[in-house]
Amino acid sequence: MNPRGNAHTLVQARRRDSLDKRQRALTALTTLEQQGKKITHTAVARTAGVSTWLTYTEGIREHIEAAQRRQQQSVPRPVPARNPGATLRTELELARQEIRALREERDQMRQALQHQLGQQLDDLSATALSGRVDELRCHNQRLADQLRQTTDENTVLKARVVSLDQDLAAARTSLRRMIRSENTAH
Missing domain, CATH: 1.20.5 (Single alpha-helices involved in coiled-coils or other helix-helix interfaces)
Structure with missing residues (x-):
């Protein structure tokens, strides 16, 4: 047996294992980001099935931090209400506009109904009216x-x-x- 051959084989196996774990961590990071889940070192480690220590190593940490920045930028922050009175006044004005629109619609419908009834009266034939008068x-x-x-x-x-x-x-x-x-x- 060649001791050097066994060591070389072990180093190669560790290197392949390390590359595989790094690749799984990067794949897990991509998956979490696509799913819109919160990206943390622990979440990446759990999803990839690796240690949290690996997620803090050089080459992985930078990708996680970049994904966290992208996630923070894409999340819309709620705008604080500066003046609640202004919001209420705006809502009141919108409600008033809606009421005006509804009243106009009601008036238009009433006028359309009056026209329709008038048309129905006009459509009655003169013979039908004469017959009714004779009756x-x-x-x-x-x-x-x-x-x-x-x-x-x-x-x-x-x-x-x-x-x-x-x-x-x-x-x-x-x-x-x-x-x-x-x-x-x-």
Whole structure:
């Protein structure tokens, strides 16, 4: 056995293993960045299945730091509200504009509906309207005839009531005379 051959083979194996781990770390870094996950040395080490120590070594650390800077630049920072009153005034003005727009839309819809109803009335044919007018005239004539007949019957009945009242009054008078004459005779 050649001791030098075994050492050389071990060095080569370690070098291949180190290159493989570095490549896995860089691949993990790319994957995390594409997924939009937070990039940290620990996250890269876990994803790649390597030690955290490796992520701090030269050649890996620079790539992680660059990815962190890119991530910080791409994350939009919330803009602090400088003047809450100004925001409320802006929202109020937007609400007022929306109300004006809604009122205008309502008025336009109302006007369109009026035009549509007018058009429907205009579309009714003259014959349909004439037919309806004739129908109403006939109905009115029937009602007038019924009224005349009922008035005539009422007049006849009133005359009969007057006649019966007179007959009743005459019968009472005659009955009184009879009762008096009977009473005086006895």
